[in-house]
Amino acid sequence: MAKKMIAEKVIMKRVKGSHIRAQHGAGLIEILITLFILAVGLLGVAALQFTGSFANKDAISRTQAEMVAAQVAERLRAAARPATVGDGMVVNNAYFSSDTYNFATLSCSGSSHPYHCYCLARPAGIPNCEGQACTEAQMAEYDGWALSCSAVQTNPQTKVSVSCDDNNTADIYSCSAGSRVEVLLTWPVASSGNQTYTLNARCNESEGDSNACVFKDITL
Template identity: 40%
Template structure:
């Protein structure tokens, strides 16, 4: 019987081959872990953007609804007065420290009260501002008046929202002029009421 002499002396895999294989496997697993962290980061930022979009759309529908219920039946309210009511006048974030005295929509079993345009606007701003603070890290809502249209900006602190993955900030160049910060990301919605 012929025996190949090169295989006759080999008794198994060498230790160096095992170490090289382990090293390659370790590098591959590190790559998979890095991809997982990157995926988590992108998913988290996508969640914040979705929540901010929903908040901006909620404010836009509140503005449209208020126009239908207050301006159209009342000819004493001008378009400029209506837009001014839903814009806080200084492009600063909306204030939502305390609930307004007048609850203009039914809430938790409380009946809605009859409200003026100004009271309804204050209530809507408070509700939207509170939603942003609850849903987003450092969430703020700003409303800018460009004459005939309103620009609704919902912004959040992207570094604060990413504390678990190393405070990586998302840079959105459209947000910096509106928020005054390079660490805030935002959603911008233009509205012609």
């Protein structure tokens, strides 16, 4: 019995001699500081994603425009024939008409997206040159429609322009043999926040325009 009392005294002394520290939870100020830091971080991520979305849109538009510009050059060369005046190759004058591109002569009351409106099916006003014989003018009209569809597939605001720096205005050709052909695809610049662009004068002929572009200069 005496031994038991001695053991209990020893235990009591150990308990009294130990240092028990009280535990406290996070205070309101610590929680507010944590939430503030988290909010600042999330705002930074959101701003980065917002800016990145504009950069991605511009990159997609530029990639598609590069592909379409190459297609225009290929179709012009495929449609070229020897000139009757001068030495070299020429194409039908309709290839250099603004009415040939961007669905200028077509109308649609359906979808607001030009690709859905004009390109899911061949419009009645466009000649069927797929596997059938077409004149040069009909082929130019068909090519203009097909190239315009390719241009607006990813960006409905992309415009196609084919022009010529004619070296002989006295002959019957809008683009005489040996002349420089300019293929130009433009689309409005998408800006975000304080991001600024250095605009190319060749993409923005009129004052107040704000376009990005892809252009190719070729000779048939």
